[in-house]
Amino acid sequence: MVVSTLVSSQTVSNNAGYASHPRMLIGQEQLMALKASMMENRCWSALNDLLLDEANGLVSQPLTPIHFKGKTMLPQAREIFRKISYLSYAYQLTKEEAFAHRGIEELMHAAQLDTWNPDVFLDVAELTMAVAIGYDWLYPVMSERERRLIKEAIVQKGLKPSYDEKYNRFLQLDNNWNQVCNAAMVWGALAIYDEEPILAEKTIARAVSSAMKPIKKYGDHGGFAEGPMYWTYGTTYHVLMLEALAGAYWNTRIPLYSEGFLRSGQFFLNMIANSGRAFNWSDALEKHCLNPAIFWLANKTGDSSLLWNEKKILENRDYHGLVTSRFLPMVLLFGAGRSPEDISAPSSRLWTGSGDNEVVTMRTSWEDPSGIFLGFKLGNAQEHHAHMDMGAFVMEAEGVRWAKDLGMQDYHSLSSKKVNLWDSSQDGGRWTVFRYNNHGHNTLTLDDSLMDVRGQAKLLRSSDSEGFQYAIGDLTDVFLRKDRKILRGVAIRHQNQVVIRDEISASPEAVKIRWKMVTPGKVITRGNEAILMKNGKELRLQVHAPKEAQLKVWPANNHHRYDAANEGARVVGFELQVKKNCSEVIEVRLLTGGGQIDQAPSLPLSEWD
Structure with missing residues (x-):
């Protein structure tokens, strides 16, 4: 409207009908x-x-x-x-x-x-x-x-x-x-x-x-x-x-x-x-x-x-x-x-933005600067200034941005090295830059490939229920291979825990999936768990499913001469092979304060109500 x-x-004070200066x-x-x-x-x-x-x-x-x-x-x-x-x-x-x-x-x-x-x-x-x-x-x-x-x-x-x-x-x-x-x-x-x-x-x-x-x-x-x-x-x-x-x-x-x-x-x-x-x-x-x-x-x-x-x-x-x-x-x-x-605090702790680039944010509190904040990006990579960040999340707690988006890179640092940053076609120069493609974002990557620049991730539903705020998106369309339905849910549970759950349906073809999170924290991994440390604070990361996942740490760059150094940042995550005709569930839990993550059974996204 x-x-x-x-x-x-x-x-006014002049013949033209406009007020005098100023x-x-x-x-x-x-x-x-x-x-x-x-x-x-x-x-x-x-x-x-x-x-x-x-x-x-x-x-x-x-x-x-x-x-x-x-x-x-x-x-x-x-x-x-x-x-x-x-x-x-x-x-x-x-x-x-x-x-x-x-x-x-x-x-x-x-x-x-x-x-x-x-x-x-x-x-x-x-x-x-x-x-x-x-x-x-x-x-x-x-x-x-x-x-x-x-x-x-x-x-x-x-x-x-x-x-x-x-x-x-x-x-x-x-x-x-x-x-x-x-x-x-x-x-x-x-x-x-x-x-x-x-x-x-x-x-x-x-x-x-x-x-x-x-x-x-x-x-x-x-x-x-x-x-x-x-x-x-x-x-x-x-x-x-x-x-x-x-x-x-x-x-x-x-x-x-x-x-x-x-x-x-x-x-x-x-x-x-x-x-x-x-x-x-x-x-x-x-x-x-x-x-x-x-x-x-x-x-x-x-x-x-x-x-x-x-x-x-x-x-x-x-x-x-x-x-x-x-x-x-x-x-x-x-x-x-x-x-x-x-100026009073806003009334709602969860907000969803519709439109071409859907996005969801949720938080445990507006007043507490140490509270949990969780942002979830859906949408597409076609908009002006867009990234291949469909399905990505950011998360902070206790004043630390544990899961971060590296953001934009200085345009001149790329154009001066002959990177065609404004070519957003599927094979365009924009997607060779680590900060702009899906490899540099907190989302899934399939078979080490780029996302589909024409794809659209859509919000399915969300809720601000007490003790369990969540949003669920359909990521199927954002991958170049569309033979598997892929859903991602993100949630804040019990005011102190974040859940990231991916459900990947079966397909006649096998697929390699990388789950990843960019973090500025120091990372110590042990099997399917990791401790992240920053500014005297701790975050515990646990791969709740699949249990056999082995967490790794990768550098936060592509080693291209034009990529920003991204000093202090690293990528924590894991890879898994999903066999043909098999489905898979990935669930990662993040607990603030470094405490023990509860071992409550996982709920399928269909029951996140």
Whole structure:
């Protein structure tokens, strides 16, 4: 269902019908609310102090040097964005012109670049957004010459290349590129609306239409097919587009988002484990930090529990590394009205995300940072940024990520060694990388082969029963050989034990199966049992079936020259031969605290109710 909204207008003060600068996100009303919130909640004033301290340091820093990393200058474009947003915010909050003048220097530096690199249009998008923010928020301090040059840069290097068919493929995409590029074009158009109203109107109308393509990918329940990191990137930009339009005057009733988009706050909330690290399936990192999108969604839906993970960061003032985020000013502007004391824990401990990439998370508690977290990835390997991780799980307890996803590898580290990372065909270069194929994930491998890139793992059922939370998926379709039905169930039992059960039906052909789990822990194996040790904690792993399994430890790489070293990680698991016309059951139990695993009889997945 698409939600339509009429974007409200502010009082205007120019002939074009738009509010005077600043007209996007940081008007007088927002600044007053921000300052009031900082007086009421020390966490917000501390975050603001952190930002202003960083802005003070930026005043004396040199201009951002521009150099390419492969075909892109994206890191440099994002650093220009960060500097401009911090300095512009600091000026708006304090009215100290030193911040404004240094911000204008960075704007002029960007404006006078020969190109914003439209061959990689994300570079254009990041720079257009950066320069639009600075132009809007620092407009009163600029000279006429500076305004003219910066406005021309937005038009000639930002907006106009988006009308060249060589560069504007993003308009037809349904992924984060669409969201980022269209949002940046809207910000650029609104920033210079007074001077170029026809181009601005045309650009905004086109962006609003095109931006609905990725909105469909949120589905009905908000599950985001590209994973949690690219949810943050794409959703943040889409939210910034919505807020830019809301702060200006847009005179048409237009569809801006869907119910699924609003529900995606639940997706992001549940992707963060008790330790504060993300369930980093697909191209993603474990790191989780404050982002504007989740605050916007909490405000829009009225659901404060969406901010449970942010509450812990704010209360603990865990701001390490936060000043590297170019979106920190937006976090303050969207979030400062919230008091951490008013944020309650979510009510459900199990969450299922439907859609093209189904995923399930469950936990023993939201409040206990040492509680068990279990994530289960189904879906496919066809989505943008996908991995061959169908059937994979992650597990943590006592603050340790015992079963981990290695996550994405730095793109340049692969492209610089001629790996075609974006060839996702069955024999494509993407699947030669250990972190991307099924050999590097906590799932099954059949006959040492890759998974089927066209296959789809489906969630069959799940339950949040007291003492036995579980989810069951059908993995049959994700293997190249489809002669055996393969089901996987994952469960948390008795609040202290995780069960991973695989049921493999009979087939006229024999098959070799490898069960594996990537772990950062030290591993000591003895037959069908192992002790994992990390940070003074222990986890006991037992192969409950088949009893004759012999656990082994393998290195966490393929020994390719381009694979990341994955230092500290290793793979624990075992192999077994399933004879023709025979079925097999694999059941692995993981017990926290290193205690004895109970020897209760196994239950078939059909009885997991």
